[in-house]
Amino acid sequence: MVTRKSLVLGMAGLLAATGLSVLSGTAEAASTLGAAAAEKGRYFGAAVAANHLGEAAYVSTLDTEFNSVTPENEMKWDAVESTRNSFNFTAADQIVSHAQSKGMKIRGHTLVWHSQLPSWVSGLAAADLRTAMNNHITQVMTHYKGKIHSWDVVNEAFQDGSSGARRSSPFQDKLGNGFIEEAFRTARTADPAAKLCYNDYNTDGVNAKSTAVYNLVKDFKARGVPIDCVGFQSHFNSASPVPSDYQANLQRFADLGVDVQITELDIEGSGTAQATSYSNVVKACLAVSRCTGITVWGVTDKYSWRASGTPLLFDGNYAKKAAYTAVLTALGGSSSGGGGTAACSVSYSKQEEWSDRFNGKVTVTAGSSAISTWTTTVTVTSPQKISATWNGTPTWDSSGNVMTMKPNGNGTLAAGASTSFGFTVMTNGNTAAPTVGSCTAS
Ligand code: G3I
Numbered sequence: 001m002v003t004r005k006s007l008v009l010g011m012a013g014l015l016a017a018t019g020l021s022v023l024s025g026t027a028e029a030a031s032t033l034g035a036a037a038a039e040k041g042r043y044f045g046a047a048v049a050a051n052h053l054g055e056a057a058y059v060s061t062l063d064t065e066f067n068s069v070t071p072e073n074e075m076k077w078d079a080v081e082s083t084r085n086s087f088n089f090t091a092a093d094q095i096v097s098h099a100q101s102k103g104m105k106i107r108g109h110t111l112v113w114h115s116q117l118p119s120w121v122s123g124l125a126a127a128d129l130r131t132a133m134n135n136h137i138t139q140v141m142t143h144y145k146g147k148i149h150s151w152d153v154v155n156e157a158f159q160d161g162s163s164g165a166r167r168s169s170p171f172q173d174k175l176g177n178g179f180i181e182e183a184f185r186t187a188r189t190a191d192p193a194a195k196l197c198y199n200d201y202n203t204d205g206v207n208a209k210s211t212a213v214y215n216l217v218k219d220f221k222a223r224g225v226p227i228d229c230v231g232f233q234s235h236f237n238s239a240s241p242v243p244s245d246y247q248a249n250l251q252r253f254a255d256l257g258v259d260v261q262i263t264e265l266d267i268e269g270s271g272t273a274q275a276t277s278y279s280n281v282v283k284a285c286l287a288v289s290r291c292t293g294i295t296v297w298g299v300t301d302k303y304s305w306r307a308s309g310t311p312l313l314f315d316g317n318y319a320k321k322a323a324y325t326a327v328l329t330a331l332g333g334s335s336s337g338g339g340g341t342a343a344c345s346v347s348y349s350k351q352e353e354w355s356d357r358f359n360g361k362v363t364v365t366a367g368s369s370a371i372s373t374w375t376t377t378v379t380v381t382s383p384q385k386i387s388a389t390w391n392g393t394p395t396w397d398s399s400g401n402v403m404t405m406k407p408n409g410n411g412t413l414a415a416g417a418s419t420s421f422g423f424t425v426m427t428n429g430n431t432a433a434p435t436v437g438s439c440t441a442s
Pocket of ligand 1: 116201264
């Protein structure tokens with residue numbers, strides 16, 4: 001039976017306390033990526049773009065699931081120092097403030113890289129380039145001193161292929177091999193507490209490129225050049241799958257006395273194959289005690305740099321993919337929400353649609369045990385508003401954008417049984433799908 005209940009949205013503030021207490025409940029135990037990773041002594045992060053921080057579904061997914069962020073582009077040289085010695089930290093600061101307000105860790109990316117480098121830098125002669133490089137490192141690290149747990153000091157300095165040679169870049173070509181050492185020494189002075197990483201791609205398995213990086217790190221450790229960590233970007237697809245010696249490669253670096261981090265993970269594909277690859281990456285990290293954390297290169301497929309390859313853990317509607325469940329499971333977590341045996345899952349589908357609104361339906365399904373009650377959240381993107389709900393009892397956060405839904409009456413579901421609730425979203429010009437949070441059962 002369906003009961004229709006209209007809501008007066010102005011009352012949302014009165015219900016805020018209830019809504020918030022329920023929401024905090026969804027983050028307990030190991031029902032999220034961040035919490036599950038934390039139980040293993042690791043972080044689980046995402047690359048974040050400042051221009052998406054106004055999107056409620058993006059932010060709620062980020063805040064619920066991740067406990068570390070990497071600014072995707074906002075700390076790069078062209079973003080912070082497009083004009084010499086004139087620093088603009090606005091966009092990067094937005095990400096840092098958001099992360100700090102949620103207690104998330106922050107990775108700094110990146111200080112010295114041949115790409116996204118302003119033309120004024122590449123035009124400098126050697127002595128001036130050295131001054132500019134050291135000034136850039138010092139200014140940026142000083143601005144964020146104490147806030148960044150690890151910095152990608154130098155990014156992608158080696159060539160692809162079998163040569164093991166350095167990549168041509170203004171730094172390499174004008175300053176020679178010593179530029180990496182100089183960058184790390186400058187970085188250590190600027191923020192002695194930050195972990196200093198070398199970060200690269202196609203170095204995930206044992207190959208000529210990763211061996212060249214390995215030899216660099218070995219040399220640095222032998223000579224006391226400061227280096228604390230190596231980042232393995234881990235951008236995978238069918239042409240470049242997860243290497244079979246991934247774990248062994250991480251381990252050989254760890255054995256040099258540095259931490260290893262998976263810094264830009266994404267795996268093109270879908271379904272079980274993608275899920276299995278993700279699971280293998282997580283297991284490899286967990287098997288290496290110095291693998292301190294994993295960052296995926298984006299929150300949702302729709303904003304990925306490889307969007308057409310759907311390489312991330314949440315689809316374009318922020319629904320959890322099979323890859324998400326595989327990662328959570330590999331981390332030792334569980335989608336049951338309460339950490340016990342009671343479990344449920346949720347799925348969203350759009351129903352009727354009109355010019356100014358659409359109806360959504362969420363189906364709640366009990367896991368392999370009967371449940372006596374359930375709760376989940378639906379987040380809409382401002383200026384959208386939920387104007388009506390049916391077959392559930394909603395409460396709201398203070399913004400009115402996050403609805404926590406509980407059963408309307410008896411919440412009992414037999415093992416595997418389903419129920420559903422519905423709601424109307426007034427689009428106010430935005431037709432984005434709502435985000436449905438995880439399901440918590442007891
Ligand atoms: O912000 C401008 C926008 O104003 C303009 O209209 C638009 C038109 O092209 O470009 C926008 O900038 C783009 C930027 O992403 C922000 O979306 C750049 O063109 C685009 O080149 C840039 O791509 C980034 C890429 O690095 C640049 O090399 C990707 O977002 C970012 O995911 C990617 O990240 C790199 C890591 O830093 C290093 N490892 C590889 C990884 C993937 O390529």
